[in-house]
Amino acid sequence: MTTAPATTVFSRARGLRSRRGAAALGAVVLSAFALSACEKPTPLAQITVDDRTASAEAQCYDDGKDIANEELESCISERAEKSITVDSGDRVRIGVEPEIADNGWVLFVDGRLVTSQPSKHTYVTFSGDQFFNAQSEPGQPPVQSDKAKVGIVEIDDKGNYKGAWSFDLKRKQY
Known part of the structure; x- marks a missing residue:
């Protein structure tokens, strides 16, 4: 067998x-x-006016590592990828993801520091009109502008920069 x-x-x-x-x-x-x-997406920052929202990833971000001052200035001076229109009297809400708020963040408008202390909040509300008051000479009335460049910069407790986001705000024209 x-x-x-x-x-x-x-x-x-x-x-x-x-x-x-x-x-x-x-x-x-x-x-x-x-x-x-x-690439891992960067944390988002956003600006909301009424029911309109503009969200953006960071223009400078290295996964939480420090960013050199020169690199940060270069990123902030670049053209913003997102813009939003603001009408007189509008409330502007600036929001960041919790991981940005954990470190803290400051706000720049047209290269001027607006918030003296880093915020640990995920969102803050401003009057839209204050973004369009440009610097003027002492003793002169404020100059009104139709555009404002808003920079959100993540900064840790030691003063190290971690990321930068920017937006263009445009005053609504009638």
Whole structure:
């Protein structure tokens, strides 16, 4: 009596399982490699006026590492990617993600520091009109502007810069 080797049926099944396992492992490795090539998104900052919101990722951000002063100035001076229109009397709400608020953040308008102490809040409300009062000479009335560049800068307790976001505010024209 001739018998087929008992391992024939089982060895085929085992071979099929090991090929499936190898394919699955290859897919996992390939997915992990593809994800590692993607950049992690930066925290968001946003400006809300009435029911309109402009959100932006950081113009400068290195995953929580310190940013040099020169690099920060360069980023803030770049053109903002997002803008929003503000009407006279509007309330402007500036919001940041909790990880930005944990460190603290300050606000610049047209290169001038507006908040003297870093805020640890996730959002703060301002009068829209105060963004359009440009610096004037002492003793002169404030000059009104139709545009304002708003910079949000994350800063830690040691005074190190961590990130920068910027927006253009435009006064509504009638």
